[in-house]
Amino acid sequence: MARIPSKEEILAWISENPTQTSKRDIARAFGIKGQDRIDLKRLLKELEAEGHLEKRKKTYRDPDKLPPVSILEVSEITPDGDIFADPLxxxxxxxxxxxxxxxxxxDPALKKGDRLLCRMTEVDxxxxxYExxxxxxxxxxxxxxxxxxxxGHEGGRxxxxxxxxxxxxxxxxxxVNGATDGELVEAKQSGPKGQMGLPRAQIVARLGDPTAPRAVSLIAIHQHGxxxxxxxxxxxxxxxxKPAGLKGREDLRHLPLITIDPHDARDHDDAVYAHPDDNPKNPGGFVIWVAIADVAHYVTPGSALDREARNRGNSSYFPDRVVPxxxxxLSGDLCSLHEGVPRAVLAARIVIDAQGEKKSHSFIRGLMQSHASLxxxxxxxxxxxxxxxxVAPFMDEVITPLYDAYFALRRAREARQPLDLDLPERKIVLSDEGKVESVRFAERFDAHRLIEEMMVLANVAAAEELNRLGRPLLYRVHEEPSQEKLEAxxxxAQASGxxxxxxxxxxxxxxNQLLSQAEGSEFDELINMSTLRSMTQAYYFPQNFGHFGLALKNYAHFTSPIRRYSDLIVHRALISGHNWGTDGLSQDxxxxxxxxATHISQTERRSMEAERDxxxxxxxxxxxxxxxxxxxxRIAGVQRFGIFVRLDETGADGLVPVSSIGAEYFRYEEPSQSLVGERSxxxxxxxxxxxxxxxxxxxxTGGLMFQLLEVAGKPVKTTGRTPGGKGVRRKPARAGKKSAKTRAKVRRTRK
Structure with missing residues (x-):
């Protein structure tokens, strides 16, 4: 007969072995077998009644300690990136x-409110x-x-x-928190998920009329946190x-820098100017100036502005508002390069040759004055x-040289061959009351491409400059597609010829060769969309893995510090690298x-999802x-449960459930991303x-449902079911021989 341990010995064992706290573990530790387990069970019950232990399923633990595996809820993310959580x-x-x-x-990026199952370690x-x-x-x-x-009767839903x-x-x-019928509300779960019936919730915020025009973006803002x-x-x-002065800066106000933005731009954070290079060793070359608002002067490391900017990660843009x-x-005033107003900038002076290849670059912390906002x-x-x-007064000195420099950059782009997808952008036009007036595809001018190419050039120069200086930075990384996605x-491509x-x-x-083969054919959109789906998602990282989509070895975001925290980090790195002041990259x-990098990559995805919703x-x-x-x-996507259709006129996407297509079974072919009718x-x-x-x-919800009428001009029979109805038809199972295991189970049941 084994000796039954004392209560103190049991408590000491549980404390020293937090992962072995079941009755079986304790019995094995003290060599207790057979009938002696009854005495052990009695001791554990007494410890539980005395409050020394808490039974948790089939294990015991000290109630003043957390179990070795616990459920936590993220409660705080500090400006330094430390994540603290509450034990639930x-x-x-x-x-x-x-x-x-x-x-x-x-590990995934986390945000406040996320629930986690974690392994716990007590620390002193x-x-x-705990960690x-x-x-x-x-x-x-x-x-x-x-x-x-x-x-409803008692509360509601x-x-x-x-x-x-x-x-x-x-x-x-x-x-209910005073909510009225039909009101948009935010609530939180107030009961366990496993309970019978509907899960319970408690209303924590009332957001007003869901049909009000401004509620559309408000829903997305709250939904995505x-x-x-x-x-x-x-x-x-x-x-x-206060506005920055000339002290410690180079005076660039004589340069005819201009801003070129959308007509409804809310801020102006970049200005450009170009002129022919007068160096005889660079015939046909150009000097391009790209000046970017010096946000780092105002948003210094560790400040309240800095903590909030890092927390947000980026601005979010909606048709009716911007969440800056x-x-x-700062965004609309001191850091916006308004016409005729002196503004602090970091400027890149870049020399290119006649073929658009960069020959040299230099960076300046200066003071500029926009000569025109166009x-x-x-x-x-x-x-x-x-x-x-x-615009007329600027044609000869500014506009024409800018386009000439752009044409050179375009030659370099054609030689470099970045990914050239044809994906038009939708633009939603709202009335003054916030209602949708029209939906159209945004026009793309050479003026857009001019600015894009000069921003890409400046971003490359910033990454290369910081590499030269040996300074840490955040790269914009876009890795090549995986082998699996490429094979798909x-x-x-092969199925399309x-x-x-x-x-x-x-x-x-x-x-690009594949896209060129498909251009103008019936498979044009299929190949463009399939190529896009094969791409990985770009992200920020301190190590350089290149930018596959742009076909660039070195790339960092430098040109939009008003709306991207990544660019602010790059600005600070340049300031530190050139010893331009004390507001550069801190040790923290x-x-x-x-x-x-992980945090702002996640906030970028969050904004993209909210904008799409x-x-x-x-x-x-x-x-x-x-x-x-x-x-x-056109069919924009295919899944087992149906097809997604993108409308030609508006670009809106909606679902055609497979249950509403034809009176037959449709087989999903994953390699070719298709549904195939087995009879037709x-x-x-x-x-x-x-x-x-x-x-x-x-x-x-933003949900659209369609009924399929024709495919490639040929009519399609429907099932008569209403799209959106429950249930998907499944292929009838064939009767087959029962396995030996199943037959044995049946025999045991019948005895």
Whole structure:
């Protein structure tokens, strides 16, 4: 008979072995077997009753300590990038322990409210009690719900605004927070997910009328957790700022720098000027000046402005508003290169040859004064021979040399062969009341490309300059496609009658050759979209892996520090590298460079998703009075559950469920991204022209449903089911012989 341990010995074992706390583990540790387990069970029950232990499923633990594996919720992300989380299973009597989340390479970017399952390690000293390492993330802000409140008998329900979400949430009477029927609300989960019936939620914010025009972008802002109000200390800090003077700067006010932006631009952070190079060793060459607002002068490391800018990561742009990275005192005033006003800048002076290749560059911290604020349309009109009164005085000295320099850069671009996708951009035009007036594809002028090429040139120069100086920076990285994605693209190309080179190092020119083969054919859109889908997503990183899409070895974002934190980091690195002042890259900036890169890559994706969701909702609102109309489009995506169709007129995307297409079974062919009818042989693949009927448009979610009428001009029989209805037809299973395992199970059941 084994000796039964004392209560003190059991507690000491549990404390020293936090991962081996089940009754079986304790019994094995003390050599307890057979009937003696009854005595051990009694001791554990007594310890539990006395409050020394808490039973958690089949394990015991000290209630004043966290279990070795715990569920946490991210509660704080410091300006230095440290992530702290609250333990959700804390049962102790004192304050909750402070938990520091320790990320490892490959962990996802986190934000406040994320829930995590983590392995815990108790630590002594410092500003935290435990360190947590990720096992897996439990949803992504799963406890937050944005939806329409519907009043009921006792409380009500919330209908989520997420596209494709059909789960409603119950709101108890005491958790309504004054919300009225039909109001847009933000709520959080208030009960466990595993309970019977609808999950429960508590309303935490009332956001007003969901049909109001300004609610469209507001939904996306709240849904994606984009900070849209500046803290008081940030506004106060910005309001105290004064315009930078000439001290410590080179005077560039004599240069006829101009800004060229969209006609409705909210800020002006870049100015350009070009002139022929008078160096006889560079015949036909040009000197290009690119001046960028010196945001680093105002947003210094560790300041309240800096902490908030890093937290936001970037500005977010919507058709009716912008959520800026910086307060308007900076973004719309002191850091905006307004016409006729002295403004602090970092300027790149770049020399190119007649073929557009960069020969040299230098950087200057200066003071400029914009000679004109122009827009793309009027500049292009002037270049085409019809200058207006504002542009005419600048034609000979500024506009013509800029275009001549651009034509040289274009020759260099053609030689470099960056990826040349043809993907037109949609533009939503709103009325003064915020309603959609029209949806059209934005015009693309050479004036747009001129600015783009000069910004790319300046970004390359910034990366190369910091490499030369040996300074840390954030690169803009775009890696080549994976072999799996390339093989999928190759199969789509072959199925369309084209070829993509194999057995060699992939370069963008190979993809351009494929795009050129498809240009003008019925497969044009298919190949463009399939090529886009094969690409990896660009991101920021302190190490240089090149930019595949632009076919560049060195690339960093330098030209938009008003709206991108990455560019501010690059500016600070240039300031430090040239000893231009004390407002350069701090040691904290350097220590947190990788964490900053991960964070701002995530905020960039967050903004892109919010902007896309807003566009979808505006398009659904625009089309909501056209339900029942027939429209032309092309298949933009294929999944097992149906096809996505992009309309020709507006570029809006909607779903045709497979359950509504033809009275037959459709087989999903993943390699060719197609659905194939088993009886008719009808093949639905990306890029095919279709005729559809709009059957549903839901502005609050941005969802569109279509009924397929024709494919490539040929009519398609429908099932008569309403698109959006539940259920997908499945192929009837064939009767087959039961396996031996199944037969044995049946025999045991029948005995």
């Amino acid at each position: 299973e804390w049962q102790g009597e004192g304050d909750k322990p402070r938990v520091l989340y320790v990320a490892k390479q490959g 000293g410092g500003d935290h009690d 947590a390492r990720l096992i897996r993330r439990i949803g992504e802000n799963a406890r937050r719900i944005l939806g329409i409140y519907r009043k 919330i209908i989520p605004v997420d596209k494709g979400s059909d789960k409603e949430w119950m709101v108890p009477e005491g958790a 984009i900070p849209d109000e500046f803290p008081d200390e940030v506004i106060a800090e910005a309001d105290k700022m 990275m910086l307060p308007d005192r 827009n793309y349309g009027e500049v292009q009109q002037a270049q085409d021979g019809s200058p207006n009164d504002k 693209l190759r199969e789509v 084209f070829t993509l080179a194999k057995g060699q190092v992939l370069q963008t020119r190979h993809l 900036d350097i220590d947190q460079l990788e964490a900053t 807003t566009t979808d909702r505006y398009l659904a609102a625009f089309l909501s009075d056209r339900v029942g109309n027939e429209m032309t489009g 042989g009808l093949e639905l693949t990306v890029g095919l022209p279709v005729l559809v009927r709009l059957s549903e448009a839901v502005p609050v």
